[in-house]
Amino acid sequence: MVDPLNVAVIVKLEPDFSEGNVSYNPDGTLNRAETKNILGPHSAIAVTAAFYAKVKHGAKISIGTMGPPTAESMLQHAQLMSDADELYLYSDRAFAGADTLATAEVLKSGILKMQGKMDIVFSGHRASDGETGQTGPQTAWKLGMTFFGHVIDYEVNTESRTIRVKRLVRLQGIYDVIEEIEAPLPVFIAIDPSYKPKFNTVSQRLAYEKYQKEASQRSQNSKQYLKVFNATQIEGDPKLIGITGSPTIVYKVERIPKGKATRQAEVIDGQDREQIRKIVARMNQSLSTMVIK
Amino acid sequence: MEKYDAVVIGGGSAGLAALKHLSSRGKQAILLEAGEKVGSKNISGGILYSKKPKKGRTYNVEDIYENFLEDAPFERKITKYILHATSKDKVFSIDLTAAHNYEANFGCSVLMNKLNQWFVQQADEVAQKHGGGVVSGVHVSSIRWEGERTIVQTDELEEIEVKAIIAADGVNSEIAYMTGARQKFSPNQLYQGVKVIVKLPEDIMDQRFSIGQDEGAAHLFAGDVTLNHIGGGFLYTNRDTLSVGAVYHLDSLLENPSEPHDLVNALLRNPMISEFVKDEVPVRGEIDKNLPKEEQMRVRFAVTKMIKTWTEMRESYYSRSSRERLVKEGTYGSQAEMEAQLSSLRDQMSTKFGIKFETDYVEAEYSAKLVPDGKRCRMEKPYFKNILFVGDAAGGGVFVGPRIEGLNVGIDDAARAAEVVARAIDKNNFSESYLGQSYSQSVEESPYTHDLKSIDKDYLKIFLDAAKDVPKDIISSKYGMVVKMMSSKTLRSFAVGFANILGYEKLLPIIETLDTYVKVPTEIAERFGSSVTATYTPTIPSIAQRVARLKFNDDSKSHIKVLKPTSEFMKKMITLCPTRCYFMEKEGVMIQHEGCVECGTCSEETDWKHPVGEKGISYQYG
Ligand SMILES: Cc1cc2nc3c(=O)[nH]c(=O)nc-3n(C[C@H](O)[C@H](O)[C@H](O)COP(=O)(O)OP(=O)(O)OC[C@H]3O[C@@H](n4cnc5c(N)ncnc54)[C@H](O)[C@@H]3O)c2cc1C
Ligand code: SF4
Numbered sequence: 001m002v003d004p005l006n007v008a009v010i011v012k013l014e015p016d017f018s019e020g021n022v023s024y025n026p027d028g029t030l031n032r033a034e035t036k037n038i039l040g041p042h043s044a045i046a047v048t049a050a051f052y053a054k055v056k057h058g059a060k061i062s063i064g065t066m067g068p069p070t071a072e073s074m075l076q077h078a079q080l081m082s083d084a085d086e087l088y089l090y091s092d093r094a095f096a097g098a099d100t101l102a103t104a105e106v107l108k109s110g111i112l113k114m115q116g117k118m119d120i121v122f123s124g125h126r127a128s129d130g131e132t133g134q135t136g137p138q139t140a141w142k143l144g145m146t147f148f149g150h151v152i153d154y155e156v157n158t159e160s161r162t163i164r165v166k167r168l169v170r171l172q173g174i175y176d177v178i179e180e181i182e183a184p185l186p187v188f189i190a191i192d193p194s195y196k197p198k199f200n201t202v203s204q205r206l207a208y209e210k211y212q213k214e215a216s217q218r219s220q221n222s223k224q225y226l227k228v229f230n231a232t233q234i235e236g237d238p239k240l241i242g243i244t245g246s247p248t249i250v251y252k253v254e255r256i257p258k259g260k261a262t263r264q265a266e267v268i269d270g271q272d273r274e275q276i277r278k279i280v281a282r283m284n285q286s287l288s289t290m291v292i293k
Numbered sequence: 294m295e296k297y298d299a300v301v302i303g304g305g306s307a308g309l310a311a312l313k314h315l316s317s318r319g320k321q322a323i324l325l326e327a328g329e330k331v332g333s334k335n336i337s338g339g340i341l342y343s344k345k346p347k348k349g350r351t352y353n354v355e356d357i358y359e360n361f362l363e364d365a366p367f368e369r370k371i372t373k374y375i376l377h378a379t380s381k382d383k384v385f386s387i388d389l390t391a392a393h394n395y396e397a398n399f400g401c402s403v404l405m406n407k408l409n410q411w412f413v414q415q416a417d418e419v420a421q422k423h424g425g426g427v428v429s430g431v432h433v434s435s436i437r438w439e440g441e442r443t444i445v446q447t448d449e450l451e452e453i454e455v456k457a458i459i460a461a462d463g464v465n466s467e468i469a470y471m472t473g474a475r476q477k478f479s480p481n482q483l484y485q486g487v488k489v490i491v492k493l494p495e496d497i498m499d500q501r502f503s504i505g506q507d508e509g510a511a512h513l514f515a516g517d518v519t520l521n522h523i524g525g526g527f528l529y530t531n532r533d534t535l536s537v538g539a540v541y542h543l544d545s546l547l548e549n550p551s552e553p554h555d556l557v558n559a560l561l562r563n564p565m566i567s568e569f570v571k572d573e574v575p576v577r578g579e580i581d582k583n584l585p586k587e588e589q590m591r592v593r594f595a596v597t598k599m600i601k602t603w604t605e606m607r608e609s610y611y612s613r614s615s616r617e618r619l620v621k622e623g624t625y626g627s628q629a630e631m632e633a634q635l636s637s638l639r640d641q642m643s644t645k646f647g648i649k650f651e652t653d654y655v656e657a658e659y660s661a662k663l664v665p666d667g668k669r670c671r672m673e674k675p676y677f678k679n680i681l682f683v684g685d686a687a688g689g690g691v692f693v694g695p696r697i698e699g700l701n702v703g704i705d706d707a708a709r710a711a712e713v714v715a716r717a718i719d720k721n722n723f724s725e726s727y728l729g730q731s732y733s734q735s736v737e738e739s740p741y742t743h744d745l746k747s748i749d750k751d752y753l754k755i756f757l758d759a760a761k762d763v764p765k766d767i768i769s770s771k772y773g774m775v776v777k778m779m780s781s782k783t784l785r786s787f788a789v790g791f792a793n794i795l796g797y798e799k800l801l802p803i804i805e806t807l808d809t810y811v812k813v814p815t816e817i818a819e820r821f822g823s824s825v826t827a828t829y830t831p832t833i834p835s836i837a838q839r840v841a842r843l844k845f846n847d848d849s850k851s852h853i854k855v856l857k858p859t860s861e862f863m864k865k866m867i868t869l870c871p872t873r874c875y876f877m878e879k880e881g882v883m884i885q886h887e888g889c890v891e892c893g894t895c896s897e898e899t900d901w902k903h904p905v906g907e908k909g910i911s912y913q914y915g
Contacts, residue, residue, distance in 0.1 A: 201451045202295055202323060206426040209417075273878070277885070284847055284887060 042124030307684025307703030308461030369509025494611030578647025676729030
């Protein structure tokens with residue numbers, strides 16, 4: 001019997017940009033008080049990637065976040081998506097004003113507080129609210145783990161304890177290559193936004209259904225799975241945490257002036273049935289995702 | 294390759310019963326369903342019966358799901374069953390409740406989406422305990438045999454190896470004609486069913502149909518509402534919706550094509566049915582164009598929201614259980630408060646926003662599907678190698694007079710197939726001679742098979758007795774046997790014996806005729822019926838509006854290929870496709886598959902497959 005995989009995900013509470021009701025302060029920074037917060041879209045993809053390990057290998061999943069007490073409901077949502085076994089909230093005023101490096105310190109300490117040694121840690125590609133995609137790599141560095149960014153696919157061999165990842169590598173925007181790398185566990189993976197899990201055997205699909213059902217039950221009592229840690233409990237280095245641990249300071253955020261809209265018009269021959277059908281299909285496609293209230 | 298003992302293909306009521314029964318016997322079985330969710334592709338009329346035949350036994354729904362009566366979300370137990378002969382505004386009604394109760398424990402109205410979702414919960418739970426379960430969004434594309442091995446291929450997943458297969462993939466079973474187990478059903482073996490769901494608050498329904506909370510009514514229609522086709526119309530009460538549908542012989546439709554939606558519309562326009570379905574409907578007023586654009590938008594949104602709130606509140610108000618729950622939960626202080634709020638909202642809507650309240654009806658869903666006529670198309674050998682066919686795939690539905698029974702027959706088949714497969718697993722014998730023949734034998738013993746082969750004289754007698762009030766002078770020589778049988782006592786008892794000697798095959802052309810379904814009822818209604826006046830004219834949605842309301846997961850490729858673009862049959866499809874998928878081009882008939890509801894009407898002369906997993910129609914009611 002091989003050891004079950006132990007998987008962690010670090011996620012982030014982010015303003016809901018999709019609602020169209022994001023509000024900014026006069027100085028251009030986000031008015032967080034007035035903007036609804038949700039599980040960030042990139043974090044959500046990381047959660048999906050962890051769920052894949054659960055479906056495929058029955059992995060144990062722990063999800064951690066640094067955030068205010070209200071982040072609890074986001075963890076609940078993440079649990080519903082992944083059937084997480086444990087939820088961790090690192091919450092303390094002392095964490096406030098953290099830049100990526102100070103955040104990474106909290107997350108590193110937090111991950112070390114999770115149960116058991118991690119085989120894989122997942123993070124989102126980046127956050128949507130003004131982050132630079134540094135937190136993941138920095139946390140990996142602090143944990144001393146092998147780091148893979150832009151991962152679009154992965155397969156674990158639980159017997160040899162190795163992982164094979166596919167990375168999307170952009171070469172100067174000229175062409176994309178997919179790089180495949182094998183490495184021994186543990187590893188830290190920043191998942192690419194284009195990641196989509198594939199479940200292509202009956203047993204995976206059955207496991208998928210089973211864990212989804214379990215997830216909806218678990219997430220109804222998510223508190224039962226939640227552990228909250230403050231600055232002292234997390235046992236990080238106080239000098240490296242919060243505003244004191246943050247070497248970078250944001251002076252000003254400027255909105256990028258809007259460029260002229262460049263619509264991509266296509267000319268269609270109205271006589272040609274095939275062409276018209278293409279339009280109808282396209283309209284159907286847009287309409288099917290539109291909710292008319 | 295993954296291996297499973299048994300696979301059930303298709304998650305309609307028959308497939309789900311097979312899975313449940315097999316798993317309850319401790320066997321490993323998986324079920325593959327093409328729809329995005331179980332229930333999304335199934336439609337019925339429908340009344341689900343539980344039977345207690347005088348001879349033999351049927352496997353009833355409550356034998357498969359022990360908690361059916363307590364827990365299942367069926368709609369209403371049908372307690373009234375009435376046949377109406379129609380001619381314009383005249384209706385002559387015959388109470389057939391005795392025929393409905395005949396050999397029945399109960400018959401309840403059902404909506405397939407909701408019910409199949411409940412069935413799947415029950416079945417999946419047991420299946421998982423034995424290493425099986427349900428996978429939806431997977432379309433089985435082929436089956437092949439390599440020596441001893443049976444391999445099932447799907448469009449979505451890796452191949453699997455199985456020992457036995459239960460094919461429950463419906464009337465348009467690809468498994469059946471792909472393996473050559475049977476030919477496609479031909480038009481003379483099929484009915485086309487078209488149905489709409491109409492919304493009607495619960496208490497209003499109780500009152501209108503004079504039924505109690507736990508009762509239900511079924512109304513059947515023949516006569517001029519058939520637009521001259523063999524078959525008839527039905528209206529069943531669900532909890533807070535009505536199912537209004539038309540079921541006609543495909544042959545008869547091909548002979549004299551009518552657009553399927555027109556057949557439903559003919560029902561809705563019948564004054565008796567118009568009155569059955571009517572309700573109070575809010576209608577938006579014009580928005581003042583002189584207002585600033587943003588203000589117009591605001592008003593439009595406010596109106597939409599108000600109508601939604603009012604409709605929901607009214608639905609709850611007119612449902613005793615919701616009303617009581619909302620008061621108990623403290624949403625409203627009392628029922629009186631709820632009523633006051635509802636009426637003040639209504640006032641506000643009309644005074645402030647110019648919303649008018651009119652009498653009309655509210656249609657929620659349009660659907661269509663073929664139905665196999667078991668008398669004509671039941672598979673003599675419902676098996677092929679280690680595949681057993683059940684439900685509509687095996688074509689054994691019982692259609693006798695007003696009886697439309699496919700659901701209960703499918704469940705009976707499924708239980709029989711499951712028992713045979715369970716035994717085969719124990720004995721590790723999956724040969725056609727063991728598996729197939731045991732199943733075939735079991736189906737032969739089913740009272741339903743008996744019903745398809747011979748006429749039950751007690752049933753017929755109830756029927757004829759109920760019709761005995763039809764005035765004698767209708768026996769006009771221009772009509773056939775049926776009328777004579779109905780009206781003469783001696784002939785009535787003689788008729789049954791005689792009929793059984795003739796056998797269904799010879800009898801059908803005599804009974805299932807325009808005389809029976811159209812001419813006689815029309816004349817009866819005309820001469821003896823009473824007049825019904827509709828108090829309004831229903832606003833019937835166009836076919837485009839109906840299709841627009843349906844949910845499709847678009848597939849870029851068509852699952853149907855036209856093979857004979859210039860054939861007479863295909864030309865008729867332009868009229869007979871329920872959602873107008875066919876149109877004429879220079880080269881002949883072409884298909885636009887996006888609005889296809891997968892009814893199967895065009896299957897005869899097309900390369901017809903179900904869409905790949907998750908794609909295509911997804912019904913909300915069914
Ligand atoms: C208008 C109308 C009124 C009716 N009224 C009544 C009534 O009052 N009482 C009554 O008892 N019966 C009635 N019937 C008949 C009854 O509805 C059917 O007999 C019954 O629904 C058939 O169930 P089934 O499980 O055999 O097939 P279906 O419900 O058709 O299920 C077949 C399933 O198989 C799936 N499938 C197909 N091919 C594949 C594949 N290759 N791979 C995976 N999945 C596949 C489909 O998606 C579908 O879910 C009525 C039918 C109609 C249309
Ligand atoms: S295209 Fe064929 S199967 Fe589809 S709705 Fe029309 S008649 Fe039915």
